[in-house]
Amino acid sequence: MRLPGSDLHRKAWLLWVRPDGRRDVSWRMWVLVWILPVAFGVSALALAGEAYYRTSFSTPVLGVVDKVYAWPGTIPFTGRQVTNYSPRFVYTDAEGREVRATSGSSHPSYDFPVGTEMEIRYFPGRNANIVIPGPLNWFVAKVVALVALACLPLSLLGWWWLRRWQRKGQPT
Structure with missing residues (x-):
């Protein structure tokens, strides 16, 4: 015996109207609405x-700039030409070894003169990039958070429209 409306899942994948006039929204549609934010x-x-x-x-340690790598770059939104810098630091780790390392990233503000002493951070026992303290460590997370916030109004608009569409469905 087939129940009325039992084959609805075969007819519609995202939105559908039941035989009695009620409107339904699939969980897939709600995922699509909220996935970006x-x-x-x-x-x-x-x-x-x-x-x-x-x-x-x-671990914080005092590092000295011994070399600065430089290459041309472009700011994505303005197209302005800049020079990106990546300083190499020399520091003494906890085991007393002299280590040379870069941060693995570059930026126009990293144009430190050779011989500059500053606090850097490293992970003892690991052959990894050093960390140059400052706001650039948080930059990517902030940009991605802003993209999430920019997507939120679109999702709210989609949610509002779908709920409105659902409420307009009248049972007969």
Whole structure:
């Protein structure tokens, strides 16, 4: 025996109207509506957690700039030409070894003169990039969070439209 409306899942995948006039929205549609702000929000939290870990759980040490790598770059939105710099630091780790390392990233503000002494951070016992303390550690997490916030009004608009569409369905 077939129940009326039992084959609705075969007819519609996202939105459908039941035989009695009620309107239904699939869970798939709700996922589509909310996927962008949720995914970007979770990514922003993960990136912020990684930045927090790198800046909080690394060991501070005094480093000296011994070389500065430079190459041309372009600012994406303006097209302005800039020079990106990546300083190499020399520091003495906890075991007394002299180590040379870069941060693995570059920026126009990293144009430090050779011989500059500053606090850097590193992870003892690991052959990893150093961390240059400052706001650039949090930049990517902030940008991804802003994208999540930008997607939120679109999702709210989609949610409002779908709920409105559902309410207009009248049982007969």
